[in-house]
Amino acid sequence: MTNNDILRRIRYTFDFNDRKMMALFKLANYEVQKTQVANWLKKEDDPSCLEMTDRELSLFLNGLIIEKRGKREGPQPEPEDPLSNNMILRKLKIALNLKSEDMLALFDSINKSISKHELSAFFRNPNNKSYEHCMDQYLRNFLHALQTKYKP
Numbered sequence: 001m002t003n004n005d006i007l008r009r010i011r012y013t014f015d016f017n018d019r020k021m022m023a024l025f026k027l028a029n030y031e032v033q034k035t036q037v038a039n040w041l042k043k044e045d046d047p048s049c050l051e052m053t054d055r056e057l058s059l060f061l062n063g064l065i066i067e068k069r070g071k072r073e074g075p076q077p078e079p080e081d082p083l084s085n086n087m088i089l090r091k092l093k094i095a096l097n098l099k100s101e102d103m104l105a106l107f108d109s110i111n112k113s114i115s116k117h118e119l120s121a122f123f124r125n126p127n128n129k130s131y132e133h134c135m136d137q138y139l140r141n142f143l144h145a146l147q148t149k150y151k152p
Contacts, residue, residue, distance in 0.1 A: 003053070003054065003057040003083075004040055004052050006088060006139075009147065012151070013143070013146050018034050018038065024064055025063050027067055028059040030059045036050065054080065054083035055079045055081040056079075057083055058081065058083045061088065061092070064095045065091060067095075084133070084134070085136065085139045088134075089122055090122075103142070104119060106145035109148060110144055122134045
């Protein structure tokens with residue numbers, strides 16, 4: 001999945017307009033213009049489509065966390081670059097205040113069940129022997145499950 005695709009899916013799921021998208025970036029101390037947001041949201045075959053970097057998607061997700069959970073005390077997290085599917089999944093989990101059981105229920109809601117151990121492997125330290133890389137299909141299915149929950 002591309003960063004642009006992830007951004008489009010999150011925008012659709014939560015009905016964010018351009019102003020809201022810009023406000024989420026601003027919460028993470030990153031200024032974007034409306035045209036920049038519009039170009040990120042265009043389909044890949046559009047010549048004016050602008051490829052979103054890992055850092056920019058990470059900033060957006062950090063802004064989403066601040067919007068949903070509030071700003072944390074102390075220094076704010078640095079945007080990840082490179083950004084893995086595992087980190088995207090973790091940031092969405094944090095932003096939406098989801099527990100493992102909630103995430104498993106979301107996967108079940110779209111008939112894509114995974115085990116608790118499989119899910120926990122996505123959130124382990126990459127140096128841990130039980131760490132598993134979150135493949136695109138898991139992230140895609142999770143975003144689809146969020147869409148069915150928040151935008152039935």
